[in-house]
Amino acid sequence: MCTGIRITANGGEVFWGRTMDLGLPFFKSSLAQPFVLPTTITTVPKGFEMTSQLEPWSAKYSVMGTGLHSLSMLFDGVNEHGLAGDLQVLPEATTTSLTDIQARGLKPVLGLEFLSYMLTNYQSVQEIREHYQEYALVDQPFNFANQTFSFPLHYTFTDASGESVVLEPVEQGAFRLYESVGVVTNGPEYDWHRTNLRNYIHMADKDSVQPLVLNDQTLEPIEFGVGYGMFGLPGDFTSTSRFIRAFYVANSLAPFTKGEGMAQLYGAFKSVTVPRGIEHGNQPGEYDYTQYWVGYDLSNRTMYIQNCNELTIHKLTLDSTITELTYTDLNQAEPV
Template sequence: MCTNIKLIAKNKDIFFGRTMDLNMSMFGEDIGIDLDVKLVSIPKGVTVKSQLQPWKSKYAVLGVSTKDTTILYDGINEHGLAGDCQVLVETTRSKTAEIEAQGKTPMIGEEFVTYVLTNFKSVKELRETYTKFMLTDQFYEYQGAKLQFPLHYAFIDETGDGVVLEPVLAGGFKMYDYVGVMTNSPEYNYHTVNIRNYIGLENTGVSEKKVDKDLTLQPIENGTGYGLFGIPGDYTSPSRFVRSFYYKNMVDTFDTEKGINTLYAIFRPLIIPRGLEHAKKEEKITDYTRYWSGYDVTNRTVYVQTGEGLAITSKTMDATLTEITYNDIQLDNHIYIV
């Protein structure tokens, strides 16, 4: 379970963030395979050693990655294109040979965010070429295991434009206009229809009492919060989509210096505490928010907070780097800048 949100400041600066909700260790916090998550910096002009077909990065990228792999969970490039991946159980794939026979480029799903951010400047470019790519059924090998996450993807840029790409056509992508939020399954068009069921939600309270034949009803606490009464509060994907969409559209306008604060404030009621999402009763490792990341798109800066501590690790893109580098994400209750 994951959520992403885009916000726009008064001066049109863009802020983009996501929660990574997963039932798999990312920071050594659970037994079994650990994804060893770090901040990664990929310079322009380096070879990205794909497990399918290596490529050279056209653009520098900063993001959240599994160390010493080509897996990027979310990130931003030097031109302000940002994106992430999230679970979509409807994901499909085809065999590499079948994809190549169609004249298309096969991609490993776990590498797709990395490929896009190192090769595209804008959402406009992505709109023009996304049909050239298809997901292959090749597994991603990591620590002796064969990984294959069912994924869909969201990308936004400095213009505010955004797309959601879902590989549901035998590995080929459907494209949707991004409405400022994304969660997990069902497919994106379900969510954009479902939010219409909550069209009556407002960000104003109820100040007037209601007089019935036999009873006068006084609003509780002066009516604060009544406008959002009935908004779904569970952690299912459709409910998180509704909360994300209305929260982001109802917050006060803000200056750019308040962008990350505002973004994080919206995410707080979406962060899943550990223990609430057991897939089965006997499973001890739960699906919860392993980390939150927020991107100041204009300044090419990322902020990351894990579920292990209150520390926020921040990094700004460094254009002078010449090789792929990794920085630790702090897990305690201090604040670090790397």
């Protein structure tokens, strides 16, 4: 499972990021790992012919993001115009047959290629609002390493102006669009999460430090009332609880400058990062936890990424002048 958060600096600069929570390792580390996904920082040049397991397309815009080596899929990324996005699991997501999509006059796209397609074709969230109804996800599995994968997915898109939407393929493969409240997790569908926020409107970023008198008894706040404003904030790692926690943390940050933005974003994610061992299946060694965290400075088209089995954060800035597809190993990117 995963979490996404958007925050905005005093000057309007937008910072957005996500955690990748899964049971498969994405980067090599000191941990014993029999299998590691060949994850890399991928930079796609403008005009590049994107290979596809369905139908190739030409990239209108250059894009940089986290993906798998030699494949057309990105897990998250940002393009030259500051449009960023990611894919996350949504159990309620749907797909449909190629025949059905063609009969409805829609363009078929593979779920694991949809993010790459949108980031290489659109400049802004507004453009996505105008075109998202043209697409539907086809029920064709994705082939990788002699295996087939079919993940149910939804997608977040955020641009440098602060506009943000969530696209969920819940209409027989076609999409329903939701205006984002600045955070996203997994299921249920996004409108359920937005409604659930209303159960927590009593939350506040101010502490109640006044004594309470009942039946001639005076009750003094414990620890001077520190943290009382968020008393009752869900603390578990379910999708629904992470959504509430991410929303209130992101909206309670002290004002910050552009230079402080990435540190503030990283701090906000500390509340939803899943430690290894908290979530595991019935088999020994099966853990669903945060494999990596990535934050994007949308104004500068710069990504900051951390393999969560290590402490170092690396950064890389999109070079929109490149002419060749480029793969950058995590350890080749500049350490912060």
